[in-house]
Amino acid sequence: MRERTAIIGGGIVGIALARALALRGLEVTVFEKEDRLAAHQTGRNSGVVHAGLYYQRGTLKAQLCAAGRVSIRDYCAEKGLPYREVGKLVVAVDASELPALADIERRAHANGVPHLARLDGLDRLREIEPHVAGIAAVHSPHTAAVDYGAITEAMAEDVRGGGGTVLTGHEIVGMQISPDGVRVRAAVSARPADRGSPQTVDQVFGRVIVCAGLQSDLVARLVGADPSPKILPFRGEYWALDAARTDLVRGMIYPVPDPRFPFLGVHFTRGVYDNVHVGPNAVPALAREGYSWLTVSAKETWESLRWPGAAALAKQHWRMGIDEIAGSLVKPLYYRKARRFIPELRMRDLSSKTAAGVRAQAWGRDGTLLDDFAVDQVGPVTLLRNAPSPAATSSMAIAEHVLEHYILARTPE
Numbered sequence: 001m002r003e004r005t006a007i008i009g010g011g012i013v014g015i016a017l018a019r020a021l022a023l024r025g026l027e028v029t030v031f032e033k034e035d036r037l038a039a040h041q042t043g044r045n046s047g048v049v050h051a052g053l054y055y056q057r058g059t060l061k062a063q064l065c066a067a068g069r070v071s072i073r074d075y076c077a078e079k080g081l082p083y084r085e086v087g088k089l090v091v092a093v094d095a096s097e098l099p100a101l102a103d104i105e106r107r108a109h110a111n112g113v114p115h116l117a118r119l120d121g122l123d124r125l126r127e128i129e130p131h132v133a134g135i136a137a138v139h140s141p142h143t144a145a146v147d148y149g150a151i152t153e154a155m156a157e158d159v160r161g162g163g164g165t166v167l168t169g170h171e172i173v174g175m176q177i178s179p180d181g182v183r184v185r186a187a188v189s190a191r192p193a194d195r196g197s198p199q200t201v202d203q204v205f206g207r208v209i210v211c212a213g214l215q216s217d218l219v220a221r222l223v224g225a226d227p228s229p230k231i232l233p234f235r236g237e238y239w240a241l242d243a244a245r246t247d248l249v250r251g252m253i254y255p256v257p258d259p260r261f262p263f264l265g266v267h268f269t270r271g272v273y274d275n276v277h278v279g280p281n282a283v284p285a286l287a288r289e290g291y292s293w294l295t296v297s298a299k300e301t302w303e304s305l306r307w308p309g310a311a312a313l314a315k316q317h318w319r320m321g322i323d324e325i326a327g328s329l330v331k332p333l334y335y336r337k338a339r340r341f342i343p344e345l346r347m348r349d350l351s352s353k354t355a356a357g358v359r360a361q362a363w364g365r366d367g368t369l370l371d372d373f374a375v376d377q378v379g380p381v382t383l384l385r386n387a388p389s390p391a392a393t394s395s396m397a398i399a400e401h402v403l404e405h406y407i408l409a410r411t412p413e
Contacts, residue, residue, distance in 0.1 A: 003206035005407075006031060006184050008172050008219055011042040012152045012392050013384065014211035015166075016399040019155045021407075022162030029203070030159065031186055033171035033215075038152040040289065041213050042392060044357030046238075046269045046277070049073070049083070049144035050390040052111040053090065053104055054257065054264075060373040061390065062111045064401060068394030069142075075396065076146060079154045082272045086251035088143035091125065091134035093340050097256040098136060104256065105138050114142050131248045131342050143252060145272040148392050173200065175208065175222040177379050182208045182223075207380040207407065214288045214360040216385055223378045229362035229370055229385055230307055233288050233300075234263070236280025236357045237328055239338075239350040241268070246276045248349075253341050261320050266327075266337045277354055278338050283328045284321065291356045293328075312367025362386035373398065375406060382406045 003026070007018045010032025021028040034040075049072055055062035076083035092101040108116045117139045119125055125137050156166050167186075174185035181204045188199050212219040217231045241249065253268040263282040270276050284304075287297035304310065314321070327334040335347045362370040362385055373394075374386035382402060391398065 003027070004029065004181075004204075006182070006203070006205040006208045007211060008184075008208065009211035009213060009216075010034070010037040010152075010156075010166065010168065011040060011211060011213055012038060012148055012155070012395045013042075013387055013398055014209075015152050015155045015159065016395040017209055017211060017402060018159045018164055018166070019162070020396075020399040020403055022159045022164040025162070028159065028164040029205070030156075030164070030166045031170040031172055031184070032166070032168045035169050035189075037156055037166070037168065038149040041357060041360060042152055043149045044291075044355055045148065045389070045392060046280070047145050047148060047271050048088075048252065048269060048393070049146055050393045051088070051108075051113045051140045051143045052390075053088070053108040053113055053116075053138070053140055055107065055111060055390075057107065057110040059371075060401070061371075061394070062107075064373065064394040064397040065390045066112055067400075068390070068397035069144075071396035072146065072151065072393060073144065075151065075154075079151075081147065081150055081154060083144055083146050084272050085142050085144045086270050087128065087139060087141045088252040088254055089119075089125065089128050089132065089137050089139050090254045090256060091132060091341055092136045092256050093134050095135065100256045100259060101136055101138065103259075108138065108140070113140055116140055129250055129253055131344050132253055133341060133343050145252075145270060147272050170201075172212075172219060172222070175219075175381065177223060177381065180204060181206050182380055184208060207382070209382045209384070209402065209407070211384045211387070213387070214358060216360065216383065217362075220376070220378075220383045220385065223381045223383075225376055225378050225381075225383055228365045229374065230304075230309075231288065232304055232307075232313075232361045232363040232369070233285035233290060234282045234359045234361050235285040235290060235292075236282055236359060238277040238279035238354045238356065239334065240352050240354045241276040241278055242349045242351040243275075245346075245349045246270070246274065248342050248344060249276045255341070261317065266334070268338070268341065278350060279334075280357065281324050281327050281334065282359070283324045285358050288360075289358060291358060307363065308365045309363055309367030313363070313369070316367065359388060360386075361388060375402060377406055
């Protein structure tokens with residue numbers, strides 16, 4: 001009898017893992033708590049296929065982003081899904097940003113980013129982006145835009161076609177490791193309205209892979225894994241650029257990230273369907289799935305505040321936190337950040353806020369925000385503990401990495 005594998009989480013990484021298993025002829029079942037796939041980080045991100053500009057050489061991010069970009073490109077071609085290489089321009093607005101830009105250029109070359117070009121002077125920048133402001137930039141022509149939700153659904157069809165099962169409306173509420181395998185208990189809800197009194201079902205699997213994103217640390221606790229890293233949710237809010245003004249941006253315009261801070265900053269992104277959005281910012285969410293200021297979980301917020309690393313994080317990044325919160329609440333402050341890159345931008349061009357996303361940021365006991373992908377193993381349970389950007393880009397490569405190092409070649413503990 002074939003060993004059965006459960007995947008917990010129906011985002012793009014979980015579905016990519018399920019697909020990789022199904023294509024190898026292995027029996028796989030996906031559990032997703034929502035009534036659809038890609039409901040959280042996958043379906044709410046900017047749709048960028050990253051080329052690998054920012055990541056420190058030798059990290060999993062650097063290794064898997066490069067392979068993942070090619071895999072996503074080829075998969076979209078195979079399935080007839082939209083894939084547009086609109087290009088990314090990382091812009092230094094003034095001389096103070098030139099050293100950090102040079103560091104990005106070095107990292108990008110070390111990571112083998114294809115056809116990267118250094119541009120100096122406003123005239124060179126405006127050959128790529130006619131409305132941009134700045135003194136220098138690096139240009140990545142193969143940075144692309146896709147629809148990650150559509151990619152996830154296509155891969156889910158591959159899973160089903162390979163004999164796998166994809167279950168939505170199944171929230172994992174218990175896991176127990178025994179000599180016979182891992183007993184997984186799921187609360188089943190056919191409709192959101194039914195979740196007050198869901199039924200539960202139990203199944204036993206030979207192994208389990210957890211890709212639970214915003215809930216990953218909570219699911220890890222079910223098998224006694226270390227509580228650290230904890231998930232700290234950060235909401236990223238986007239403004240839509242008015243449709244009549246999308247000609248201000250040809251592709252993607254990114255800032256030079258401040259190395260003191262863990263987030264990139266506000267940028268312009270042309271999507272795969274020709275919409276242009278501005279953002280995201282990064283504000284602490286008041287709930288794990290807090291997509292607006294009105295969604296508050298006192299319990300989850302209190303758990304973050306009492307985490308051992310809370311004081312150290314606040315001490316290090318309180319200025320950034322205040323600045324980001326202010327930009328979220330006061331549109332002119334958000335607009336001022338965006339206008340640095342496009343002086344012709346008018347505040348009314350930011351026409352409406354679009355659906356926000358919440359980033360599942362892994363957070364250590366010492367207050368450190370984990371930067372790289374992180375995987376734990378508890379017996380037959382593999383736990384993806386941190387999968388920040390570029391996880392969507394890297395999803396198919398992450399799947400191969402996890403299978404190679406934690407599943408197919410796993411030795412007894």
